[in-house]
Amino acid sequence: MSEDKEAQEDELLALTSIYDEDEFHRAESAQGGEIQLLLELPPDFKVVVKGEREMEYNICFLPHLVLNFELPADYPSTSSPVFTLSSKWMTRTQMSALCRRLDELWEENQGCVILFTWIQLLKEEALNFLGIQSPLEVIRAGSKTGGERRKINPAATAVAQCGSPSENSEENKIEMKKKKSDLNLSSTSHLDPRAVLLMDPRADLLPQLLDFDEAQRQRVFDGKVFCCGICFVEKLGSNCLCFKECQHVYCKACMTEYFQIQIRDGNVQCLNCPEPKCTSLATPLQVKQLVDEELFARYDRLLLQSSLDLMADVVYCPRQHCGTAVMVEPDTTMGICSACQYAFCTLxxxxxxxxxxxKIPADELRNLRDEYLSASNEGKKFMEQRFGKRVIQKAVEESFSRDWLxxxxxxxxxxxxxxxxxDGCNKMTCTSCRQYFCWLCQGLLSKVNPYSHYNNPNSPCYSQLFQGVDLEEEDAFWSDEED
Incomplete structure (x- = not known):
């Protein structure tokens, strides 16, 4: 085996041992591979979206910068690795600058293996080299501003690298001017063909950035260990759930049971963080991951219904077999169900x-009376307009009469x-049909001998003819009559 071949094998073996399969994939048919690099972002890195409205997002991870390479037979003694750089969010201008920087590193280290040096440069220094700082400006698709998503000022980068003119010597000033000239010349030259953009420049970049950032955050979360705040057992993040707003963490087993109880009880608006006084709510996606399909369907239905209940222009069809949500036009009391075509009063x-x-059903008179008597003046006026003042008065009177009866x-x-x-005994006579009946059990009594009901030991009212009657008051009444 030649020295170049041996050096290549050693380098590829070293990369395989340093990076996992998600980061480094070695090609099977040739001496080469693919490295997916996560650039190291500073804390509180932000993305600013330029468009009709300016929006700002905190980002922890940007999509991979991908380095594909193939090692020539005379690498590293003579030739440099053949490579391409590709990215979803960098511009071709930026990647072309990185390609030239990699070429410079090879020229400085020709004859030595270079891949690890390239990787470290791209991961740790690419952002500073390109002058990319927080906030990263992103132009949304369809924006009138157009152009590349993120532009850098080569001259400004040169100034940042060389320092302020007032703080440099005359030699540094000359060198700075030379760098400015070189960078301006390179910016007008052709783009490096090794710089590949992985998505259409006209496509919307923001969803790609946010989705990737969320996926990477979840991956990092899954690899950490957390103590559940309910069962106090330490578990991997892959077995835990984190509430988005408050970042409180609980194990999935505890939260599954908690969600199931709340959904079965119909409390779909109460799937909040168990931490006392915390108002963070679980997202529908988190609920779907923890409960079965049937329970999630119930959750989804109740959540939609509770949302519709908050809308003033939505009512439900009153037919029990229907219950479809109905949109109501403003300033009208008529609703027409789109499912069963039932026209009904929304009041x-x-x-x-x-x-x-x-019209007021008889069984609702009491509720109407209580609602009217406890309502404010404005509420009473509304009810009088809705049902009519005479109807309200009649309802109140009839309700009081019904209560007394x-x-x-x-x-x-x-x-x-x-x-x-x-007064008197418990044998009653109806004033309408003259039927005898028992006041206690309301059973019908014999017209021939109505008192047998109270003399029969098998009767439920045996010996209770005067049950509940104050005999002293009765005696006093009859004595007054005799006097």
Whole structure:
């Protein structure tokens, strides 16, 4: 084996041992491979979106800068590796500058293996070399500003590298001017064919940046160990859930049980962080990952319904077999269900009755009375306009009458007439149909011998003819009559 071949094998073996499979992939058919590089970003690195509205995002990871290479037979003794640089977010101008910088490094270290040096330069120094700082400006697709996504000023980069003119010697000033001239010349030259843009410049870059950043954050999270705040067991992040807003972490087992209970109880708006006084909510995607399809379908349906309930122009079809959400036009009380074509009043939920006042079902009189009596002046006016003032007054009167009848009267078991017991024994006579009945059990009594109901040991009212009657008051009443 030649010295070049041996050096290549040693270098590729070293790269394989340093980087995992996601970062370095060795080619099978040739002496080469592909390295996906995550550039080291400074803390609090931001991306600013230029467009109709300016938006700012915190970014921890930018998409990979990909270095593809192939080693010639006479590398490293004579020839440099054949390579390409590709990226989704860098411009070809920026990648061309990096290609030239890699060529310079090879010229400085010709005869030595160079791949690791290239990799370290790209990972650690690429941003500074290109003058890319936070915030990184991104032009959204369709923006009128057009042009490349991120432009650098070569002259400004030269100034940053050489320092301020007032702080440099005369020799440095001359060198700075030379660098400016060289950079300006290179910016007008042809782009390096080894610089490859991985996506259409007209495509929207922002979703690519945000999706990649989120995926990488999740990958880092999955590899860490966290202590669950509920069961206090340490688990890998891949077995935990992190709330986006507050960053509190709990294990998936505890959160699955918590979500299941809340969804079954219909509390879809309460899937918040278990930390006391924390208001962070779980995202629908997090819920979907932890519960089964049937439970998530219930969660999704209830969440949609709760959202629609907050919309003033949305009501539901009152038919029990339908319940479809119905959009209501402003300043109208008529709703028409798109599913069953039922036209109904949006106030009383009965069939649409035009300009007539809403009718009140008998079983809702008490609720209407309580609502009216406890309402504010504005609320009372609204109810009077909705149902009519006379209807409201009648409802209040009838409701009070119904309450009094329920408390002081019982219905005849034969004809249903309300009967009040003023005094006397528990054998009652209906004033309407003249039927005898028992006040205690409301059972029908024999017309021939109604008292047998109280004399029969098998009767539920045995010996209770005067049950609940104050005999002393009765005696006093009859004694007053005799006097």
């Amino acid at each position: 009383c939920k009965l069939g649409y009755h035009g300009l007539s006042n809403c 329920n408390e002081n009267c019982k219905s005849c078991p034969r004809c249903g007439t309300n009967i009040q017991k003023a």
